[in-house]
Amino acid sequence: MHQIQKLLQKFLLSNFFILACAPVNAQITPDNTLGTEASRLNPNVLINGAPGDKIEGGAVRGSNLFHSFSEFNLDDGERVYFGNPSGVENILTRVTGGNASNIFGTLGVDGTANLFLMNPNGILFGSNARLDVRGSFLGTTANSFVFPNGVFSAKNPQAPPLLTISVPFGLGFGSQPGGITSQGNQLGINDSTLALIGGEIALDNSVLFANNGQVQLGAVGGNTTVGLNVNGSELNFSLAEASRSPIALTRSAVFTDGDSAIKLIGGQINLNNSSLFNQNGGSISFDATGLSLDSNSLIGITTEGATKAGDIQIQVSDAVALANSSKILSNSGDSATGNGGDISINAKAIAITGDGISENSSIISTFTSGQGNGGNLTLNATDSININGGFVSIATDGAGNAGNLTVQAGNAVNVTDTGTLSLFSNGSGSTGDLRIETGTLRIQNADAPGGVAALANRSGRVGSISIQARDAVEVINSLINAQVAVGSAGRAGDITINTQRVNLKDGGNVITSTFSNTNAGNIVIRASESVDISGVSPSNSLQITKVSSATATGATGNSGNITIETPRLTLSQAGAVSATSVQSQGNAGNINIRAKDVELNGFVAVPKEDVPEQFQLSVNGLLFHSELNSQVIGSNADVQGGTITIDTERLRLSNGAQVNTSIVLGRGQGGNLVVRAIDSIDITGTGGKRNDGSFAPSGLFTELQTGGIGSGGTISVETGHLNMSNGGQISASTFNQGNAGDIAIRAAQIDLRGENTFIITTVEREARGNGGNLNIISDRLTLGDGTEVSSSTFGRGNGGNLTVNADQLELFGLAGLFSAVAPGANGNGGKLSVTGNQLIVRDGASVDSSTFGQGQAGDLTVNIEDLVEIVGSSSDGQVSSGIFATTIGSGNAGDLSIRTQRFSVRNGGKVSVATGPDSTGQGGNLTINASDGVEVVGFSMIIDSKAFYPLAAKVRGKPEISPSIPRVSMSKIKV
Structure with a gap:
């Protein structure tokens, strides 16, 4: 950026070639x-x-x-x-x-x-x-x-x-x-x-x-x-x-x-x-059909004293074109106290062709390096403005403030091939704002520091970026960037985009960031039709496509908030929306999504042979997933992760796409995750294969990960229909020192299908902290095909409570509601409470509160108004359907209490409060209160015994109850 100042000081032509002309005879x-x-x-x-x-x-x-x-x-x-x-x-x-x-x-x-x-x-x-x-x-x-x-x-x-x-x-x-x-x-x-x-x-x-x-x-x-x-x-x-x-x-x-x-x-x-x-005070004006500057041509005004510089005014009915290092410049110099002049260009079309930010580029700029203020810069085209490698800027390198940059085009503004629209403060002075008004704004192949940028480098504030595009904003392998640099005391402005369609792809970014003690700017995107974010940069940078605000390495300022309002938001092929704190003492920002339809889909896997050398660590390749995230990464202070709020009619996550508020590394409090979907939430499938051989799941996550210290945030979900399948997950977990967050889900209908599909709160191995509570309220909850809703502890900490309140509950095919203390865990299991009108557990499914470790299992309470039905076993006959409160470790099992009107255990179903053969823990109490009686039919069992495999008769007619279970209390048993 210092090159701008040098360019502005080179106003005088050094020499002119003199042509010899043939003399003529004097004749007057x-x-x-x-x-x-x-x-x-x-x-x-x-x-x-x-x-x-x-x-x-x-x-x-x-x-x-x-x-x-x-x-x-x-x-x-x-x-x-x-x-x-x-x-x-x-x-x-x-x-x-x-x-x-x-x-x-x-x-x-x-x-x-x-x-x-x-x-x-x-x-x-x-x-x-x-x-x-x-x-x-x-x-x-x-x-x-x-x-x-x-x-x-x-x-x-x-x-x-x-x-x-x-x-x-x-x-x-x-x-x-x-x-x-x-x-x-x-x-x-x-x-x-x-x-x-x-x-x-x-x-x-x-x-x-x-x-x-x-x-x-x-x-x-x-x-x-x-x-x-x-x-x-x-x-x-x-x-x-x-x-x-x-x-x-x-x-x-x-x-x-x-x-x-x-x-x-x-x-x-x-x-x-x-x-x-x-x-020193004069102006330059053009009134023409067209204006062309070529081969190092210059139009410039400057002031070095107390006098205000004049203005440059260009009024052209057709086109203004700058090429081959040509420049239009206004400067308030080092010793100036007077203000710089404005630059105003009005034309049908404006084209600036150059080589990016360099002395060899074509440039239009207003600049101040002294105490005087810089002028405003306005480009106004009735048709289009094309900045193809050219550089358009307002800047300050001194105590004076820079002016405003306004770019207006009736049809399109195109910034391509290292082209730049820029605000820059490199002194104590601040810049004005950058405002773009057009039909379509297209920024393509304008890698950093090109694109649309606002940079605060010292103590001065840099202005906001405002984009009003009637039709579309497209950012392709380029960026819109507002940044506070290392050591700067200035503040970066906000980025606001109002348009019909936003399309970010192939590494296109909208970013605000701070590397200093001031906050990053906010990002607001309003698109009346759609926002699409997809892909990874084709260049060696492997830049994913994203909308992002970050507080970065060494910063103490906070990252900005991100707001997106549109009927349809789509993140695909590793597209992301992110508000993070990265090796910073500042807080991560909030993300607010308001859209009729929100879809996150897909991933990009980069094989090792295609990974640039600077990224080749001990990895087999790189994997990028579509995601919404507000994370803390590598902070040594107790920082706060941002909250993600999604208000929509429909949310769909697939093929490894995630919404994530986690403490990845360092100290902090995980942000909360709030999803309100009037119609439905669909979470399905997994993404690419990770280095550990697992496949990245689609889902909602708030985690205190392996390198994190603090506490996880909460997940709150409200929807009409929650559908999860084929590896989709909702998880609040702790992997290190701190508590996991809570999960609260309210949905008219919840359906889970497929293996590795689950809603869980966990204390993972090596973790020291408590699990969060999991609360589900639904009219109908269906778990099938190996799915899981659970609260577990695998480490040193208590599992959270699991509470399910659903009018109709159906579990089948090895699915389950679980509260568990895993082997090696040193903590108690949470309570498991199931409330509703009907509970059907069949085909190997279970409701289970167990301990396999040192901790106590939580109590299991089932309060069902009408019917509890436990039927059959898994398709291979190896796993019985059932309700269990057991211990297989040294910890005691919890009590099992069932209250209902009708209670039926049939065709191999089980109810058990047993202890394992090698367990040193005590079994819990079993209480069944069925106002219309208990039906036990066909190789089914109700067990209360310290023996894990007690004798149980085929029950037809009056059931046979082992004499070793005096704690069983049943009324109105129906045979």
Whole structure:
């Protein structure tokens, strides 16, 4: 970014090539159109201390002096001056012959009058041409000077109007105006105006300058009248847009200094290796059909003192194009206390082509490096703005504030191939905001530091990025980035996107981040149709596609919040939304999703041979999944993970996609996860194979992972229908030092299908902390095919309580509700409570509270209003359906209490409070209260025994109960 300052300080062209021009013979020939007032040429007159030719005579009308010549040429080295009688303020000269005027010497006024030179056939200023005029100079190829009461014409020469007049108010051009050319010279003026108004205007290896004055170039078409405004030595003109001719500057420069101006009005204006530059107060303006800058061309304004710099205003009806290291710059310099000027460009289309952030790039920028404020920068195109490797920026490197950057295009803004739109604060000054308004914003292949960026590098604040796109925002292998750099005390602004569609893919990123003690900015995305986030960058960076806010290495500031509002949000092929704290003391931000449909799907697996060298650790490859996450990674402080809130009608997670609030590494409190889905939540399938051989599950997770210390967040789910299958999971677990979070689920209907599909809270092995509570409320809960709802401890800590309240509960096919203390665990199991209207357990499913370790199993309580039915066994006959409260370890089993109206155990079903054969723990009490009786049919068992495999009779009719179970209490047993 420091390159910007260097570029802004290189305003002056170092040299200009001078073309040799063939000399012409001096020829100044008065005509006879003025009669007795004809012009006279007096040679060899001492003028300003040197010999020269003096033009006298002419017709005086008020403050105007009129001259008329048939030929008007100056030879190389010749000095020709107009006499300036007392009271004359304007000298108006016409050339009535058929030849152009060739000026190769010095043309001046022996006084302070303004000089007007008119030749319809053309004017050429040669290699040694020079102006010595203290008033203004106007060279024109008009046919006539226009006055209120007549004209002074070169084509129809008459005597000047007799009425006393002050100044002409117009120039009348014929059908084919002659051109004006300046070759290999320096034409300058002081404290007044240098104006060239003709057909085509061409500057070749030339310099035009005005100290405390103006330089004006006007290129007109045929049959045009140009308005003139002459006020003393100040001259201005106006030109209708309808009829204009080209202006070309080749290896040339136009300079002004002080309170002055440069104005160009014409058709197509081309600058080739040429410069227009003003310092200390002046402005530069263009009014043209088109403007092209090529080959290191420059348009620049600067101030170094207390004076405010002027503005650059470009008004073009067609296109503005910058290429090959060309620049438009406004600077408030190191020693300046005055403010920099604004840059305003209005066109149909704007194109900036370059090489990114480098001296060789094409740049449009306002910049301040002192105490003065930088100017605003506005690009406005009715059609499109294309920044193809070009660089557009507002920046501050000092105490002054930078201005605002506004980019407006009716159809599209395209930022491609290292192109950049940028806010940058590298001092104590702050920047303004970046605002983009367009139909479609497309940012493609503009890798960092390209793209759209806002960077706070020191103590100054960087402004916000606001994007209003009528149709779409597309970010492809590029980024929109707001960042607080290492050591900066400034704050990065927010990123706000309002559009119809957002499409991020192939490593496209929207990011806010802080590496310092101030907070990262917030991200707000509102899309009236959809937000799609997918893919991984095809470059060696392996950048996943994401919307992200982070507090990063060494930072103490917090990451920003992320809000996405849209009818449809899709994250696929490793697309992500992330708010994280990474090796930072700052908190992770919150994520708020409000969408009608939310879908997370898929993963990207990168084989080891395709992994760039910088990522090749001891891995078999890299695996990226689609995810929403707010995580703490590597913090040494007690930081807070962010909360993820999803409000939707439908949420679908598949093929390894995850929503995750976890403490991955370091200290912290896991963020909460809240999902409210009016219609449904579908969680299904697994993703790619991980390095440990397992497959990444789809699901909702809040975890205190292996390297984490603290506590996990909670998971809260509310929906109409929760569907989980084929490895889908909801998990709140602790793997290290700290408690797992709670899970609360409320759904009208819950269906779980397939192996490794579960809802769990766990204390994992090596963990030291308690498991969270798991609460489920549903009208209908169905678990099948090996699915699991459980609360378990495998480590040093108590398992959480599991509470299920469902009107209809059905478990089948090795599915289960479990509260468990695993082998080797040193903690108690949580209580398992089941409440509802009907409970059906069949085909090998179970409701089980057990201990396999040192801890006590939790009590199991079943309160069912109507019917408890336990039927059969697994399809292979190896596992009985049942309700169990057992101990197989050294810990005691919990009590089992069943209360219902009807209780049926059939076809191999079991109810057991047994202890294992090697268990040293005590079995719990079994209480069954069935108001309409208990039915036990067909090799079924109700067991209360310390023997794990007690004798049990085939029960038909009155059941046989082992005499060793006096604690069994049953009423109204139905046989």
